[in-house]
Amino acid sequence: MNYLLSILVENKPGVLSRITGLFSRRGFNIESLSVAPTEDESLSRMTVIVEADEVGFEQITKQLHKLVSVFKISDLTFEGAVERELVLFKVQAPPERRHEVIEIANVFRANVVDVGHATLTIEATGTASKLDAMEDLFRAYGIKQLTRTGKVAQTRGSRDA
Structure with missing residues (x-):
């Protein structure tokens, strides 16, 4: 099962390494x-x-709680948290098909952030399922x-302490 954790830590060099090392040493893969x-x-x-x-x-x-640099751990797996990801797609888009790719981006409220001779770069944010759906559609044009990004998440406003 995939668990979603929000971990509040010291903003100091080495903290990320210590935490990811803890996962690695115990044989857990960070998705x-x-x-x-x-x-x-x-x-x-x-x-x-x-x-x-x-x-x-x-x-x-339990091991994370023992680290001095960790202040708070929140398990958001079953919390109904607000979750988002960012994706950049560089899609094959020759001039004669460019409008089709732009139309798909518009349906998903994505933005064209770069135009090349034969490609478009599209930026989109949203849930994993939304981004997966965009990816499926863009595959027909050729994703170069x-x-x-990784997922970011936080509790909903009504669940604030």
């Missing part, structure tokens, strides 16, 4: 990882998706390059 400073510059928020069974997940969270 997705996103890290950035928060509204408080001394803290960073890590959004981690890890595949584990229930016992393994409990083990990893695809870059996808």
Whole structure:
């Protein structure tokens, strides 16, 4: 099962390495990882998706709590959290088919961020299922390059403490 964790950590060099090393040493694969400073510059928020069974997940969270640089761990797996990803698609788009690719991007409220001689680069944000659907449609035109961020997530406003 994939678990979604939000981990509040010190914004200092080496913290990311210690945390990812903890996952690695225990044989867990990180499916997705996103890290950035928060509204408080001394803290960073890590959004981690890890595949584990229930016992393994409990083990990893207990080990994370022992790290001095970890302040808070939130399991957002079953919380109905707001989740988003960003993707950049570089799609084969010769001039005679370019309008078709732009039309697909518009349906998904995506933005064309670069135009090449035979390609378009499209930026899209949304849920994983939305981005997967876009990818399926763009494959028919030929995806030259695809870059996808890790998932970012937070609890919904009504669940604030």
